[in-house]
Amino acid sequence: MNELEYRNFYDRVGKMNGWDFSRVKCQSEGAAWDFYDVVTQNSKKSDMLLDIGTGGGEALLSIVDAALLLIGIDHSMGMIQTAQANVSASKASNVRMLYMDAAHIQFPEGFFQVISNRHSGFDPREVARVLAEGGCFLTQQVGEADKMNLKLAFGRGQAFEVPDGTLMNLYMTQLEEVGFRDIQSFEYDAIDYYETYEDLVFLLKHTPIIPNFGQTAEDFTILHQFIEEHQTSKGIRTNSKRFMIIARK
Numbered sequence: 137m138n139e140l141e142y143r144n145f146y147d148r149v150g151k152m153n154g155w156d157f158s159r160v161k162c163q164s165e166g167a168a169w170d171f172y173d174v175v176t177q178n179s180k181k182s183d184m185l186l187d188i189g190t191g192g193g194e195a196l197l198s199i200v201d202a203a204l205l206l207i208g209i210d211h212s213m214g215m216i217q218t219a220q221a222n223v224s225a226s227k228a229s230n231v232r233m234l235y236m237d238a239a240h241i242q243f244p245e246g247f248f249q250v251i252s253n254r255h256s257g258f259d260p261r262e263v264a265r266v267l268a269e270g271g272c273f274l275t276q277q278v279g280e281a282d283k284m285n286l287k288l289a290f291g292r293g294q295a296f297e298v299p300d301g302t303l304m305n306l307y308m309t310q311l312e313e314v315g316f317r318d319i320q321s322f323e324y325d326a327i328d329y330y331e332t333y334e335d336l337v338f339l340l341k342h343t344p345i346i347p348n349f350g351q352t353a354e355d356f357t358i359l360h361q362f363i364e365e366h367q368t369s370k371g372i373r374t375n376s377k378r379f380m381i382i383a384r385k
Contacts (some may be wrong), residue, residue: 158194160338161331164376168324171195171276171380175252176202178272178382183249186266188238189256193219193231196252200228203250209236210256241266250274260307264314267385273316277303279377281325283345286374289362290346290355304379316383323379329371333363336372 176199179185183203187196190208192215200206208231210216219233236242239259246268253263253275263273280295280302287293295303304321311319330336336359340349349355366373 157339157342160335162335162339163329163331163370164326165329166324166326167376167378168322168326169380171254171274172199172252174380174382175199175250175274178274179203179250184247185250185252186241186243186248188241188251188253188258188263190219190233191215191256193222193233195254197222197226197228197231200226200231204230206231207248208233209238209241211235211237238262246271260310260314260316264311264316264385269385271385273311273383273385274380275307276378276380277307279304279323279325279379281375282377283374284377285366286340286346286362289365290349290358293346294344300377301379304381307381311381311383316385319381319383321379321381323377326376326378328374328376329368330374331371333359333372336363 172195175185179199179202181201181204185203185206187193187206187208190196190210193208196206196208208219210219210233213235216233216235223231223233238253238257239262241259241262243266245265247266249268249271251263251267251271251273253273255276255278258275267273278294279300280298281300282295283293287296304323308319308321330339337350340346340359346355363372
């Protein structure tokens with residue numbers, strides 16, 4: 137997908153589902169951390185916390201006690217509408233969801249003590265600008281080797297044929313260039329077992345793992361063949377490759 141196609145896709149998913157995959161039945165083996173647990177561990181009750189690319193706000197609403205005020209931003213109006221509805225349903229009084237581009241964060245310099253960002257783009261200069269001195273920035277991203285057996289089956293996919301580690305190294309270099317210190321990176325490659333065909337279809341239709349999945353009948357033929365080859369007693373086997381960067385200003 138090009139940038140415009142991805143934005144349109146992301147906005148459509150936001151209106152339909154938010155970034156909520158709780159209905160997908162999947163067991164993972166080998167995940168080294170839970171990202172928002174790590175965010176909580178690096179936050180204080182008195183902090184102002186910004187979540188960039190918050191999606192439907194589902195993850196941010198799971199850590200409402202981590203900080204004094206939690207603000208989620210997203211460039212998709214569809215996602216933010218879902219996020220605001222989720223906040224209203226939760227009755228959380230210290231969470232705000234705002235339609236905002238990560239390249240133009242509309243807050244003063246040094247406003248936040250903690251900034252989190254999961255599976256979304258960010259602008260290192262803007263992150264550095266709105267993060268207070270001594271503040272912590274945490275990002276988790278999808279590695280290029282994610283869902284590799286699926287990408288090989290389809291012959292296309294998100295970051296297909298890009299060397300693993302490319303994005304992580306780029307982000308670490310950019311963060312260093314804008315003045316971050318104590319930059320640490322972590323990686324894991326977990327095994328995922330999707331319980332049913334429907335779980336895998338939901339994932340592929342609501343993420344850009346296989347761009348434009350389902351627009352041709354051939355995609356479903358390939359998927360059925362993939363399931364036959366990767367079905368195990370635990371479920372349909374694939375992988376989740378993730379990396380995390382923690383940087384202090």
